[in-house]
């Protein structure tokens with residue numbers, strides 16, 4: 415991962431600061447001496463309506479957006495990322511924020527069947543058009559997402575999945591990457607982050623189910639979808655030079671209690 419070049423501590427707003435990535439990122443940045451403002455509904459900031467945002471942005475130098483939509487229904491998720499990014503970028507422009515960092519998904523522009531990924535592309539487009547200096551980090555699937563994929567793909571106790579290649583990454587590596595990115599100058603581009611190893615989707619979920627227990631069977635089905643979208647070996651894997659996390663999936667599984 416690139417070294418940080420930040421010499422002074424900053425006041426950083428984390429949109430979604432109490433989520434999976436937000437909490438880990440806040441801890442890392444606080445440890446480095448930055449002052450963190452966490453913005454989420456539980457801290458009194460609703461980024462869909464804009465409630466509490468004008469107050470929260472006061473004195474902020476950089477923003478990291480690690481929000482996620484409470485609903486993954488196509489229209490709801492599109493409206494969520496459009497509203498939250500529009501509200502954030504509007505107040506950032508007025509407040510002179512120097513760096514907007516956002517977390518997106520590797521392959522978001524390669525899986526047009528996915529309403530969720532179309533919404534992430536809409537979010538990326540808003541960021542690139544807004545004029546606030548930015549860095550977009552597209553990450554691959556988090557190790558922590560394995561239960562969610564298993565749950566979605568389960569039919570009558572069998573997990574039906576396509577055998578597509580993926581390159582998942584630990585949430586700790588994602589937070590570490592975002593901490594480095596926000597501590598450096600804006601890159602005004604999209605950068606990709608993946609895990610250290612490629613693995614087939616069915617093996618990724620299968621290894622999680624083996625450790626978590628429950629005796630579920632995995633069925634490889636080329637016609638099965640990934641959250642309703644057709645995917646192939648290129649869909650979810652970084653295509654160019656990507657930043658790589660260091661945590662291996664088996665080590666992560668071995669050190670987790672399910």
Ligand SMILES: NC(=O)c1ccc[n+]([C@@H]2O[C@H](COP(=O)([O-])OP(=O)(O)OC[C@H]3O[C@@H](n4cnc5c(N)ncnc54)[C@H](OP(=O)(O)O)[C@@H]3O)[C@@H](O)[C@H]2O)c1
Pocket residue numbers: 429430431432433434435436453454455456457459460461462463480481482483484517518519520534552553554555556559
């Ligand atoms: N899962 C994956 O494998 C994966 C892979 C690559 C990229 N990503 C991206 O990673 C990002 C973060 O994911 P995550 O799993 O860390 O999310 P998460 O744990 O679900 O956290 C979502 C955060 O959004 C906040 N939030 C929701 N609605 C809000 C609203 N109206 N106003 C203000 N805050 C709101 C939540 O706090 P409150 O409930 O308190 O409001 C929470 O802090 C997402 O953008 C996702 O696209 C995920």
